[in-house]
Amino acid sequence: MLNQIRKFALLTFLTFLFFFAPRIYANHIPAPTGYVNDFAGVLTADQKNNLENSLRTFEQKSSNEIAIALVQSLNGDSIENFTLKTFEEWKIGKKGKDNGVLFLASINDRKMRIEVGYGAEPYLTDGEAGTIIRDVIAPKFRQQDYYGGINAGVGTMEKELSGSSTSAQETSNSMAYGFWFIAVPFIYGASFMARSKSIWLGGLIGVATGSIIGILGLVIGKWTVSITLMIILGLLGLLLDWILSRTYKKLSGGGHKTGWWSTGGGFWGSRGSGVGFGGFGGGSSGGGGSSGGW
Helix, strand or coil: CHHHHHHHHHHHHHHHHHHCHHHHHHCCCCCCCCCEEECCCCCCHHHHHHHHHHHHHHHHHHCCEEEEEEECCCCCCCHHHHHHHHHHHHCCCECCCCCEEEEEEECCCCEEEEEEEHHHCCCCCHHHHHHHHHHHHHHHHHCCCHHHHHHHHHHHHHHHHCHHHHHHHHHHHHHHHHHHHHHHHHHHHHHHHHHCCCCHHHHHHHHHHHHHHHHHHHHCCCHHHHHHHHHHHHHHHHHHHHHHHHHHHHHHHCCCCCCCCCCCCHHHCCCCCCCCCCCCCECCEEEEEEEEEC
8 A cells, every 4th residue: 555655656746747847947047147148049149249248338328227038938938927037037127226128039939028127117118118029129030030130129229218317327427527526626736735845835725715706705795705715715724734734744754655646546546347247236027018929
């Protein structure tokens, strides 16, 4: 009796492996190796590199992440479910922004889908995703021109998504320019005052700055503003010059590098620009996008 139970359990287990294990394994997509993941083997090395470089450049300029996945078969799964699972597993898009897009196509099933993250939906709507599939990608796929279809589709998606980063990028650039406009003269002025032997230089600079700003007070009829600024900024200039000069003397006298004019590394040090792919940024999808076939 015990042997019969064991045989039955073994037969049940083998049956499960035969029918379900292949589907479970086949529906699991490996971790992404880049923006372009050709598991179906339909792209040449040059085609893949061209797409990879284009998507990497777009991500660097806009922070939006577009991923491509080409599989041989869905193995009975729906294109919507399979694409959503892939999107969530790869976490395409930046965390908190959810500005990722996934284009997935199953070659044998002749089905494709554009999955759009929460943050990208206002710029790449469901209707626009459907139009890209029907009018841009599908005609090329029917001719087995997979690279042509993907390249054209990606170009259209990049144009639609460009509006999601324009205003933010302009604001960021304006803030950066304003910061450097103030910071650079201050850094070089502080360096010069630190090396000078007289502490009166800072006071003179402070008085001059106060006078220039104070002219605005005279223009609007507030002459007291000019005098007040001359006194306050003059005293601050003296104090700053005294502190910087003492600090510089201590550092230079002890044989330490002062760092005021240092080049290479430090504040202006170079940053590495590695091209390796370290995964996507942690985004998520709300199920937006569109599906189609060819």
